[in-house]
Amino acid sequence: MTTLRSAVFAIPGDINTVTGGYIYERRLLQGLCDQGRDVEHLELPASFPDPSEAEMAAAIDQLQALPEDRVLILDGLVFGAIATRGLARVRAPILAMIHHPLALESGLDPQRADHLFRTERDNLRLARHVLVPSPHTKSILVERYGVSPDHISIARPGIDKPRRVTARVSPPLILSVGILHPRKGHDILIAALSRLADLDWRAVIVGGRWHPDHADELAQMISRGNASDRIILAGKLPDDALQRLFSEASIFALATRYEGYGIVFDEALSHGLPIVSCDTGAVPDTIPEAVRLLVPPDDSARFADALRQLLENEDERARLSGAAARLASGLPGWSDTARAAGAVLDGPAFG
Known part of the structure; x- marks a missing residue:
């Protein structure tokens, strides 16, 4: 032995x-x-x-x-x-x-x-x-x-298999998960969402206050913006609450400036979510091409365009979501x- x-x-x-x-x-x-x-x-x-x-x-x-x-x-x-x-x-x-x-x-x-x-x-x-x-x-x-x-x-x-049945909500929920740190690009996401005020959506950003000064800046960005009533900076949540958000979301969005891997992308994939993120670090290798829209980092206009593409096209969201659900079965x-x-x-x- x-x-x-x-x-x-x-x-x-x-x-x-x-x-x-x-x-x-x-x-x-x-x-x-x-x-x-x-x-x-x-x-x-x-x-x-x-x-x-x-x-x-x-x-x-x-x-x-x-x-x-x-x-x-x-x-x-x-x-x-x-x-x-x-x-x-x-x-x-x-x-x-x-x-x-x-x-x-x-x-x-x-x-x-x-x-x-x-x-x-x-x-x-x-x-x-x-x-x-x-x-x-x-x-x-x-x-x-x-x-x-x-x-x-x-x-x-x-990755763990989802414990909740998918229950998408209306208007579409855009979910972002990542510690409140400059590298995660939540400021870019908030700026992008401000460009989408003409569309119907709501967004939740989940993540602990890893960098308190940056977390305060994000809160101020939201309060000064034109969509403050539709963006929630939720902080760190219990796992059950996070899993509920994954089950309700229609789009996963993380405007990251760099990832060495990005476990949260696999979690989004396991919940059958289309993913909008940035072409940086390990992101292109981690997220399958069939489920993603990638834009350059630090480009809120391009990030907004990608979100708009999915929000305005329910058929495309469904196509990417179906691909995510199929590919999730192959995750380790x-x-x-x-x-x-x-x-x-x-x-x-x-x-």
Whole structure:
């Protein structure tokens, strides 16, 4: 009988945080344990990728205390920002979990972006292997960070089947889901919706206040706009409430500026929703062409045109929705994600 290799999964902050990355890692941790594998969860300081000196030192101490006979699966928020000198002294073999490189985050000043790029590049040389959610992220690590393709494996996120029956509402509901952070492009969506005041619709934006100043700016945009009574900034919602919105929606819209994968697109697909988003990052690889309208990022006029196209053409909405429902049956489950990661743990990189 093959012995399943044990591991420690180190993740910053609350593992129940509602973002795509945390959902992925929480489900991956559970999936690896469900295999009968001994996997310990290690909580690191929540402040990564911007820890204080004391938090950086505490994280390094925690990682250096790990035994060398357990694989360290290290979350990318920590891996891409932790001091290379400290990481080099970690005895446990490292499997880096990179959702997307930290230097590609929106809104970084050039000096900060350069520091993160250099840190992550140097730290990648210390990892035995790298786990990523998409071919797009793999290609970035190969082309920009010099990682060998043989040292990277893809474990695509899984999806749960919808628990609610589709119940589209009228007027059409436009649903957007993503933390209130500049990278998610909710400002572009709000600006686009302001161009559609002549049409009948309502919109709900779901997402926690990850970036409070930006969240306040979004609320002000809505209140100053010409459709303030039709756009709801709902904040973070319980899962049952979110699933109800997915079942009622007619269009999923996310004007993202960058995604390393985008689990929420698969969720929209599983609910049979046409998707309007941006041609950036892993988005074109994640959303099947048959269900999407993609426009350039940061272009509210083009985003509005795409929404108008679907709002004015019920037949096209139905066609894209039908394609989404058919394609959803081929989406992987979370057990498939864990199986891919387990194969890496038990493979030659950690033999």
